[in-house]
């Protein structure tokens with residue numbers, strides 16, 4: 273395929289989605305978008321991105337499904353156990369000193385990360401004084417997150433991750449198995465607020481003590497990463513914690529001066545005080 | 548006189564460590580186009596491949612972080628459990644989307660996105676391995692005018708991957724590891 277044409281079509285499609293539906297993918301990493309779109313073209317039986325654009329503009333039912341292609345929902349409970357271990361052993365002792373806590377999980381996908389966090393806080397005895405904000409731009413993902421239902425064949429991995437993260441309880445205490453699914457306990461949702469929030473276009477909505485935003489920024493270009501990290505910076509009090517994905521870093525961001533390393537291996541940072 | 552590649556992408560699977568060590572240990576110091584490598588490793592989270600290879604290579608070996616800029620004379624390794632892609636500005640981006648060819652990182656994913664950005668300024672290399680990952684990506688590289696090398700299958704620890712690449716890319720050059728190393732020193 274002629275590369276130039278392809279790039280033009282991509283830009284036009286993203287502009288169309290933005291103008292019509294206000295979802296802003298214009299500053300997403302194009303390498304990944306192109307891959308996702310190639311899959312979407314197959315699914316929607318379109319030969320070109322222009323055809324897909326036509327369909328997105330004239331058939332409003334296309335967008336929700338297209339969103340599931342443009343965003344990546346892959347996750348696990350206690351994904352990267354050493355990260356959760358570091359939260360447990362190094363971050364929790366600091367959080368314990370606050371009478372009430374707020375935690376924000378931007379890009380919560382199907383909820384794996386927020387349930388991990390609630391379980392970890394329950395084990396640490398901090399759940400009752402904490403509010404968890406679980407946000408995403410994908411409405412379907414948020415619904416699945418709220419349902420807290422995962423295929424039973426993934427639970428073995430979740431259990432092993434939880435154990436490696438230093439879990440002090442048994443993961444099976446938190447779900448019931450039925451019809452090939454593990455359904456996580458309603459009580460875990462008591463302190464969670466699920467909500468639509470876009471790191472590309474929405475503003476700060478609360479002051480929070482811990483932000484865990486993992487494997488979301490990798491899909492953004494640097495400019496958009498900067499916007500998102502700016503939001504995090506403005507949502508955190510002095511010494512507030514920011515945790516990123518295993519291979520993400522604020523090293524290449526313009527906000528690098530706004531944070532200090534807390535646990536560099538696990539990509540946990542603290543908000544530096546303003547001068 | 549043909550154009551010099553600005554980036555080298557390399558993929559290997561079963562037998563990768565020995566093959567890549569042989570190539571890297573033969574390289575001259577800190578010159579040449581950046582080399583980006585995808586290696587399939589089972590349970591790679593426990594083995595730190597970069598450290599392992601660094602002992603045998605005079606060029607800095609870096610495990611890719613998201614939005615890592617490419618520098619000449621450096622070698623980049625895909626981290627376990629992430630695809631590596633090339634951005635428009637030639638920095639490296641990561642993705643945790645589904646495995647491709649049962650692999651994450653996948654060689655095809657890197658090769659295809661690198662071909663898209665670098666067009667004819669790219670050299671792709673397929674080494675030993677027991678699957679077919681990379682064959683499609685190497686074809687893409689040749690189709691955009693880039694260059695392609697494949698490890699001589701009879702020499703490979705596992706010849707399935709070179710064989711698959713030769714099948715999709717009969718126009719690629721087939722070489723031994725030593726020749727590949729030499730080629731990189733002299734031509735890149």
Ligand SMILES: C[S@@+](CC[C@H](N)C(=O)[O-])C[C@H]1O[C@@H](n2cnc3c(N)ncnc32)[C@H](O)[C@@H]1O
Nearest residue numbers: 343344347379381408409410470471472486487
């Ligand atoms: C790979 S998942 C991350 C899941 C989990 N945090 C983890 O690390 O396992 C990425 C999520 O980011 C969401 N996302 C993408 N763009 C976003 C944006 N602009 N604002 C908020 N969330 C976004 C996607 O919908 C997707 O659910």
